[in-house]
Amino acid sequence: MANKVVQETFSRPAQPKLTTLVRLCVAAWMVPGLGHLLLGRRWRGLILFSAIVTMFLMGLAMQGEFFSTNSGSYLQTLGYFGELCVGLAMPAARFFGYAGGNPLFVSADFGTAYLVSAGMLNTLSILDTYDIAMGRKP
């Protein structure tokens, strides 16, 4: 039993530094797939980037709504943080003139679902980056 514990302790790969982990997670948050790219998982990063950014762009094309924290509604605040999880894409869309959607547009509800889901998928991508960096996943 003791031998097994010692063996497992020594066979575990070296843990990365906290700063490295934070840097990877921030990179994965800012640009979907960038964390995987920095860890050498090029194809995985490229597929994640394509899928998440396509979802976000389709949300913009369908006039999805950007939530704000000023509405006083807990659900809208949650939606704001959900959309924020997609990283730099949200401020970039605002910078390029996206006014925050038109709730009366016919596809606006789908667009909002696309925007929030893109953020949620990027959150999963960040957690995957963390797991790979910690050696829990190949």
Added chain:
Amino acid sequence: MAVPHLPAMLLFSFLVSVVFGVLSKNTPRERLLYGAKVFVTFVGVALVLGWIMYPVP
């Protein structure tokens, strides 16, 4: 851009399935199979729920 409901649902299911497949499994074959399974489940459940809700006013 106005997108009809069915294509919007199909595209949504496809993109989510791709991400789930890539993140959940480790080999390309497993990813493809899992992604296809998630996609079919998404679309199937949406169609069944749609038909169940159809007679509801």
